[in-house]
Amino acid sequence: AEHTLSSNSADDFAREEQSCLSFKDEDLSVSEHLQAKRARVENIIRGMAASPNADGEAESECEAVRCRRDLLKENKRKQRLPQHQEPKTSKDEECHKLKEQLQSMQRLLHQLQEKILHVHDQNYSESEEREDARSEHSSLRLDGGHKDRVKVEPGGFGSDRAMKNLKETLKCELTRTVSESIDTVFKKLSTTLLNQSSPCHNLSDSEENVNSRHCFESHGPEHQTEALSLVVRKPSLSQAVKRPFPLHQTPFQMGYNAPLHDSQILEHLLKYGPHSTFCLERSSPDSVERPWESLAMRSKLSSGHLGQHQTGLVSVDALCLPHIKMERGDLQSMAERSSFMSLSISFERSVSSTLKRYCIQKRSWCYNLLMWFQTCRTLFNGQFLFNRCITSQLIKWFSNFREFFYIQMEKFARQAIIDGVNDVKDVSVTRESELFRALNMHYNKANDFQVPDRFLEVAEVTLQEFFSAISLSKDSDPSWKKAIYKVICKLDSVVPEDFKSPSYV
DNA sequence: ACGAATCCTG
DNA sequence: CAGGATTCGT
Numbered sequence: 106a107e108h109t110l111s112s113n114s115a116d117d118f119a120r121e122e123q124s125c126l127s128f129k130d131e132d133l134s135v136s137e138h139l140q141a142k143r144a145r146v147e148n149i150i151r152g153m154a155a156s157p158n159a160d161g162e163a164e165s166e167c168e169a170v171r172c173r174r175d176l177l178k179e180n181k182r183k184q185r186l187p188q189h190q191e192p193k194t195s196k197d198e199e200c201h202k203l204k205e206q207l208q209s210m211q212r213l214l215h216q217l218q219e220k221i222l223h224v225h226d227q228n229y230s231e232s233e234e235r236e237d238a239r240s241e242h243s244s245l246r247l248d249g250g251h252k253d254r255v256k257v258e259p260g261g262f263g264s265d266r267a268m269k270n271l272k273e274t275l276k277c278e279l280t281r282t283v284s285e286s287i288d289t290v291f292k293k294l295s296t297t298l299l300n301q302s303s304p305c306h307n308l309s310d311s312e313e314n315v316n317s318r319h320c321f322e323s324h325g326p327e328h329q330t331e332a333l334s335l336v337v338r339k340p341s342l343s344q345a346v347k348r349p350f351p352l353h354q355t356p357f358q359m360g361y362n363a364p365l366h367d368s369q370i371l372e373h374l375l376k377y378g379p380h381s382t383f384c385l386e387r388s389s390p391d392s393v394e395r396p397w398e399s400l401a402m403r404s405k406l407s408s409g410h411l412g413q414h415q416t417g418l419v420s421v422d423a424l425c426l427p428h429i430k431m432e433r434g435d436l437q438s439m440a441e442r443s444s445f446m447s448l449s450i451s452f453e454r455s456v457s458s459t460l461k462r463y464c465i466q467k468r469s470w471c472y473n474l475l476m477w478f479q480t481c482r483t484l485f486n487g488q489f490l491f492n493r494c495i496t497s498q499l500i501k502w503f504s505n506f507r508e509f510f511y512i513q514m515e516k517f518a519r520q521a522i523i524d525g526v527n528d529v530k531d532v533s534v535t536r537e538s539e540l541f542r543a544l545n546m547h548y549n550k551a552n553d554f555q556v557p558d559r560f561l562e563v564a565e566v567t568l569q570e571f572f573s574a575i576s577l578s579k580d581s582d583p584s585w586k587k588a589i590y591k592v593i594c595k596l597d598s599v600v601p602e603d604f605k606s607p608s609y610v
Numbered sequence: 611a612c613g614a615a616t617c618c619t620g
Numbered sequence: 621c622a623g624g625a626t627t628c629g630t
Binding site for chain 1: 621622623
């Protein structure tokens with residue numbers, strides 16, 4: 106059974122970690138990479154054991170520890186200062202400083218990883234032999250012997266065991282140390298960003314609600330009140346977004362002002378995707394640092410969107426992961442766990458989220474159902490090498506989208522009839538329609554992108570189809586919707602050739 | 611029979 | 621949004 110990621114439980118990470126670490130995973134590539142990972146770590150240990158003083162890895166770890174200590178010191182110092190006394194002008198400066206710290210941590214990570222890879226390349230085969238030799242003692246290894254006790258026994262497999270223990274210990278420590286440092290910076294950065302984001306003008310009812318009742322005036326659907334206040338004007342947002350981050354590259358400018366061009370999105374996907382950065386461990390240095398930039402940027406972005414400041418860390422929504430509803434506890438657990446894995450996971454999620462955005466835009470909100478979807482899937486599996494979890498998640502997401510879309514259509518069509526609309530011609534969908542707002546609320550709550558006109562057209566046709574079908578009492582037929590589905594499918598615009606083209610990959 | 615889509619539920 | 625049951629299409 107394939108393990109899909111349910112995302113709102115607290116053990117989410119644990120599960121994902123497991124799915125990542127599971128050696129019996131059907132996914133060959135995963136277990137391969139994990140073996141490689143093991144081998145690499147083991148090689149580090151070997152290197153250390155061989156020459157405890159003259160090796161780069163140990164040095165790097167010291168570096169990491171030192172760096173972490175410095176960061177903690179820095180944090181303590183800052184904490185002692187009453188927040189409000191900090192001059193506002195220094196915010197940018199602080200932000201910059203944090204950014205630099207972050208970058209230095211990232212550099213450190215790169216160094217570590219490169220060293221690891223280097224050693225790995227040199228000794229991989231040897232390491233495999235060792236692994237094989239050890240597995241001959243598998244019966245003796247079943248004790249699951251553990252890290253806390255490092256028995257150094259002379260000779261043979263005894264020292265192997267010791268090595269293994271040491272390996273585990275070091276691995277944990279290394280991971281913890283470095284990622285804790287990063288998390289520290291990240292937390293601080295997030296906080297700074299949240300505090301810094303310019304107050305957003307919440308669009309109150311006055312302006313927006315008035316035009317919103319155009320199409321189906323008399324009766325908005327039940328949940329009209331929900332989250333309306335979250336709608337935020339864009340201009341202030343875009344300003345808030347760009348100012349504090351003098352990045353040479355801004356990884357996640359996901360079309361907050363205007364829809365992104367395909368090429369941009371694809372470029373992004375290609376640069377930052379595919380997922381599994383850390384599982385693959387073959388990632389370019391870039392892929393190590395970008396997840397953070399992404400996260401940071403996005404937290405910034407949506408702190409603006411939300412127009413309200415969450416307490417503590419970045420809000421869950423701030424991560425812009427629409428399909429993943431983490432609770433704050435989860436987020437905290439992310440911070441606490443502070444593992445590379447969580448980095449990786451965040452990255453995966455952000456990428457898949459990106460893909461979804463792409464799909465949404467590309468397909469004008471996925472009103473289409475079939476062809477695009479299949480193209481999508483092929484692309485994910487083939488070109489972008491998405492694993493089954495991600496793919497199935499996407500499939501489910503699209504499926505849910507369809508459901509929601511059609512449910513809304515039927516609902517509003519029926520309502521129109523009840524309201525005494527007689528002519529299909531009078532049925533329309535505009536950006537002011539409640540119907541549109543309902544959909545937008547669910548899939549574009551933060552107004553991340555401009556919903557294409559095409560979507561409106563198709564939505565309108567769909568609504569009209571439902572309207573006339575219901576008017577003609579066709580809904581007595583249990584499968585009356587199928588006819589409508591067919592019609593809508595035909596409205597589906599063709600997936601552009603260039604998108605399918607391998608030249609994109 | 612099997613994979614995909616939909617329905618139903620939480 | 622995700623998981624599971626059910627139905628659909630081949």
